[in-house]
Amino acid sequence: MRNVSGSTPPNMRKLLFLLLWLPLFSYAQTVIKYPPPVEADYSLKSYVFESGEKLPELKLHYTTVGQPRKDARGRVMNAVVIMHGTTGTGQQFLSEQFAGNLFGPGQVLDAAKYYIILPDAIGHGQSSKPSNGLRMRFPKYTYNDMVTANYRLLTEHLGVAHARLVMGTSMGGMETWVWGYRYPDFMDALMPLASLPVEIAGRNRMLRKMAIDLIQMDPAWQGGAYTSQPRTGLTGAISSLIFMTSSPFQMQKAAPTRELAEAALAKRTTQLLTSLDANDFIYQFDASRDYDPAPHLTKIKAPLFAINSADDQVNPPELAILEQEIKKVPKGRYILLPITDLTVGHGTHSNPLIWGQYLKELLTLSEKK
Template sequence: MAVVSIGSFTLESNQTLHDVKLAYERCGNLEAPAILVCHALTGDQHSIGTEENPGWWAGLIGPGKAVDTNSFQVITFNVLGGCNGSTGPQSINPETGEPYQALFPLLTIRDMVRAERAALQKLGIPHLAGVIGGSLGGMKTLEWGCLYPDFVDTIFPLAVTPAYSDYGIAFNHIGVQAIEGDAEFKGGNYEDSSKLKGFQIARMAGMVTYRSSQLFNGRFAREHNGKQFNVESYLSYQGEKLAKRFDANSYVTLLKAMNTHDVGRAKVETGIFSLSYTHDLLYPQELMLPWLKEQPNAEWQLIETNFGHDGFLVEFEKWGSYIQGKLNQLFVSQPMR
């Protein structure tokens, strides 16, 4: 696992984390312009992955693909607060010699971006041609444009809005309450995240918001296996699956960070190319479009899909060409600045 250390890091809360590390994946020609990819809530740094284990955006990134690794190098960090190699609640607190667990501080989206900026400096990357990400990654993408307009040429925020909606905050609250209300959670000092039923329920609640009612109704059609409806077994499976691979404290930390996201009053000088997706319950276009219209250099597209919010993780044939076309227009067909 590739990891970069950024030392001590002071958060917006004025709390300081020590010996901070970010795990990352870096692919493509290391002399080429750099594209930073930001993952969603339960994603990780493996956006490309390997032939044996493709990453979560392997359909979008690679030789000859929409984000062409023949023309760009691509970097993805596991988010600060995560649980896939970056400093988070499972990490050892150097002050106690034990995992942080409940002692891990609250984060903001801006904290995550500032940490990645420090990591890029450590990696010797002086400039980004673009930043692209969806959902939580889209929040980070917008913050990159706000914080570092001279460091980033163009941002590609997908499936996101300038501030997290009350609807999204409501479902995050359900998730946090389910986890923190589980007796086995023990205030964040649990023994085994995979056994937390509240964590599984939180994931089930989230899954309902990620895809449209049209997709759920079309896929499950009230089919029953004799014991329960297929949609019920699907949600139970998804809850158990996430609890086995992710950490509950990280999940709570990231949900609470998402709630803080708000760049609604910002004017972003960096170029913006944004995609929204139909039936996205959490980040609807009607909350994004008015903000985009106020920006000095913004373009956008609405992608028709029944996948709703999850549209940015699938059906690359529908929207990957928009990303590819904009990257080619900005960086491939003309020399970099």
């Protein structure tokens, strides 16, 4: 099913070039075909992290689309939680590509039917993070902390005691695995995209460690006390990020000459240098250090569809990890998307035109009779 032959028309090549290098965390200003998004904050007082470190106040920023619908007992029945990837925010799901193909009338996650919750993870977006002032004195949070905080956001603040669906992309996909075994009765269905339910090791951890080291080796980093971004170190770290999220197939098609390739690289690097903070980046890349759902997968009760793409450089299929681990999930299914003209490597997780039919199938399968 892999389509690697034939030439790409110039207009399609230009489109692919633009899609490949658009910031993953931005969203286009388009005509909204679903209820207007609502942003808000919730603060957890005297928050204690798994490390034992504390914050007097942990701010969680989130966006909602749609309205909660309650049953006769006052319980919210239509909540959908979608979690973003490393360096991203919940706002990224408001893109035309994602929301425009999921949240509209008659679509799979029609916001007239579902109450969609898009949190900014700890350390990301407008939630509490090192760059707010504490810098490297900010608590060393983990994915478990992210999930625990979001659970409290839902149950204590939004009145959601049970979710129709929990899903996420990349880091959000890894959080989805954690949700599944830590709160196995909380959701009807789970869909982790572009993730593996095992310890971050091998090349994945090496790339993360190299990115962190490159920032910290830059004298301008000053132990995190810089007044301007350590540009040399951050540029080096961005190289790891670009490689991890790249698609060799699409990059070759979109930039088939040296000039195009170097121009694309310069543009993407500039975009990321403008949007990233070095200390936040260190924390974001290191938050996966103790992630390892593998020993707990048998605890997952809800139907789970794990979706990866064959051109994902973060989770390459030749590792054959999911084929083995999914066997531990009582109601689990592994779906590997073949490489096509539409897949863009790791970022395929944000295109429901490719995997939306599986989400529809999962929702039907998990529907309560």
